[in-house]
Amino acid sequence: MSFNNLDQLYRSVIMDHYKNPRNKGSIENDAVTIDMNNPTCGDRIHLTLKVTDGIVxxxxxxxxxxxxxxxxxxxMTQLIKGKKIDEALELADIFSKMMMGEDYSDKYDLEDVxxxxxxxxxxxxxxxxxxxxKAMEKGVKE
Structure with missing residues (x-):
């Protein structure tokens, strides 16, 4: 697949998640709640996690x-559901490396990420x- 086609596919996946978000909403009972924002651009997130026996x-x-x-x-919410906390944190580390342009582990299938x-x-x-x-990391560490 050419770079142009791959780039277009990735854009399509990103826009699909933006227009049809998975796991949008909040968890009401016994949830870890994290609110964070990016003051640089105004992005704001309210993340809720239900963690039971060390599993998201x-x-x-x-x-x-x-x-x-x-x-x-x-x-992210799609990928971490059902994962142990240490696996979710490892995925966050892998994602961070990917964002920095570094080689990252292929231990996990990152799916749409x-x-x-x-x-x-x-x-x-x-x-x-x-x-x-970052919100997820903060939440599972608390």
């Missing part, structure tokens, strides 16, 4: 922001992509 049982988000920020939150790989070429957008991930 459910993850939902709400907020406002650009397509990168909101699609990243949608992809790989569509955000091109964001690493736009330093101003990295904070948009990592906002939800």
């Amino acid at each position: 049982e459910d993850a939902k988000f709400d907020g406002e922001g650009c397509s990168i920020s909101m699609s990243s939150a949608s992809m 790989e569509a955000l790989q091109g964001v690493s070429q736009f330093p101003a957008r990295i904070k948009c992509a990592t906002l939800a991930w």
Whole structure:
């Protein structure tokens, strides 16, 4: 597949998550709640996690922001559901490395998250992509 076709596919995946977000909403009972924002651009996220016996049982988000920020939150919540906390944190580390343009582990199938790989070429957008991930890290560590 040519670079142009791959780029278009990734854009399509990002826009699909932005227009049809997965796990949008909040968890009401016994949920870890994290609110974070990116003052640089105004992106804002409200993340709720239900963690039971060290496993992320459910993850939902709400907020406002650009397509990168909101699609990243949608992809992240999909990817971490059912994962142990240490696996979710490892995925956040892998995502961070991907955003910095570094080689990252292929231990996990990153699924749709790989569509955000091109964001690493736009330093101003990295904070948009990592906002939800930083919120998740903060939440599971508390």
